[in-house]
Amino acid sequence: xxxxxxxxxxxxxxxxxxxxxxxxxxxxxxxxxxxxxxxxxxxxxxxxxxxxxxxxxxxxxxxxxxxxxxxxxxxxxxxxxxxxxxxxxxxxxxxxxxxxxxxxxxxxxxxxxxxxxxxxxxxxxxxxxxxxxxxxxxxxxxxxxxxxxxxxxxxxxxxxx
Amino acid sequence: xxxxxxxxxxxxxxxxxxxxxxxxxxxxxxxxxxxxxxxxxxxxxxxxxxxxxxxxxxxxxxxxxxxxxxxx
Numbered sequence: 001x002x003x004x005x006x007x008x009x010x011x012x013x014x015x016x017x018x019x020x021x022x023x024x025x026x027x028x029x030x031x032x033x034x035x036x037x038x039x040x041x042x043x044x045x046x047x048x049x050x051x052x053x054x055x056x057x058x059x060x061x062x063x064x065x066x067x068x069x070x071x072x073x074x075x076x077x078x079x080x081x082x083x084x085x086x087x088x089x090x091x092x093x094x095x096x097x098x099x100x101x102x103x104x105x106x107x108x109x110x111x112x113x114x115x116x117x118x119x120x121x122x123x124x125x126x127x128x129x130x131x132x133x134x135x136x137x138x139x140x141x142x143x144x145x146x147x148x149x150x151x152x153x154x155x156x157x158x159x160x161x
Numbered sequence: 162x163x164x165x166x167x168x169x170x171x172x173x174x175x176x177x178x179x180x181x182x183x184x185x186x187x188x189x190x191x192x193x194x195x196x197x198x199x200x201x202x203x204x205x206x207x208x209x210x211x212x213x214x215x216x217x218x219x220x221x222x223x224x225x226x227x228x229x230x231x232x233x
Contacts (some may be wrong), residue, residue: 018206019165096225098218101165104204104211118192119176135193137209155193155211 005070006043008159009060011140012079012107013053014038015154026052038140046070055092059083079107080151108152109161110134112144124157126150165211167202167219180205 017034020026026034030052037044050057056078060069063078084106087094094102113133114125122138134155141157144150149161168180168187178191180203189205191197194213202219204211214222 015207022166098214098222100212100214100218101204104165116192118190121176121190121192123192135195137193137207139207139209154206155209156207 003072003159004043005072005075006046006049008072009049009053009056009070009075010034010037010043011158012075012151012153013049013056014140015156015158016105017052020052025054059086079153080109083107104154106153107158109149110152112146112148112150115144115146124150126152126157165204165206167204167214167222169219170197170199170201170203170210173197173199178203178210180210 014034017026017031021028021031030048033048034044034052044052057069059082060074060078063069063082064071064074087097087102087105090097090102094105097105108126108128110126110128112124113127115138116123116125122142124136124138124144125133126136127133134152136150136152137156138144139156141150141159144157144160151158151161166182168182170178171181171186172179173191176190176192178189178197180187180189187205189203189208189210191210194203194210197203197210197213202214202216204214
């Protein structure tokens with residue numbers, strides 16, 4: 001599968017979509033549309049992504065080197081490099097987040113040390129560092145292997161690095 | 162983005178928990194978190210329990226959400 005800018009953005013942003021419905025940032029109909037694209041392994045068009053994830057888009061623009069903020073490099077850099085600092089700085093809605101929520105929202109990178117199949121749910125055991133290991137859903141990235149380095153958002157494996 | 166409302170586990174059956182949000186209940190897999198029990202406050206996303214939240218924090222969050230709703 002070719003990683004288009006839309007697909008890379010969508011993979012990182014989609015795990016937040018449940019909460020965007022609750023926050024009324026997006027409508028249930030828009031959520032259904034996002035679910036359809038995700039379940040069919042397709043990326044929505046940019047205009048839908050811009051409407052559904054306005055805060056992330058605003059930040060993508062801020063960190064872009066030039067006017068074209070829709071590049072794979074810029075999107076990965078935003079989610080992997082800048083996203084966590086924005087959370088730690090408690091920018092925007094993160095100001096009212098609890099510590100638990102802030103940690104959950106961060107994008108982490110780690111290495112898969114084991115894989116479990118729990119009633120059909122693939123669960124990766126991911127080691128972030130010498131002291132930290134966590135359980136991560138493989139629902140969105142089912143084909144990773146032990147020793148693969150992956151990125152994680154909201155306890156979901158997002159992509160191999 | 163990335164905010165969430167805590168819910169309370171009212172039942173666990175195998176790999177599945179039933180989580181109460183006062184206005185609705187949702188089912189969620191507990192395969193990512195160890196040692197969950199009925200009465201725990203949790204954050205659920207996309208069908209999975211993501212994290213356990215200390216009761217004090219959960220009650221504060223719920224209060225904040227209720228107040229936010231009053232200002233809509």
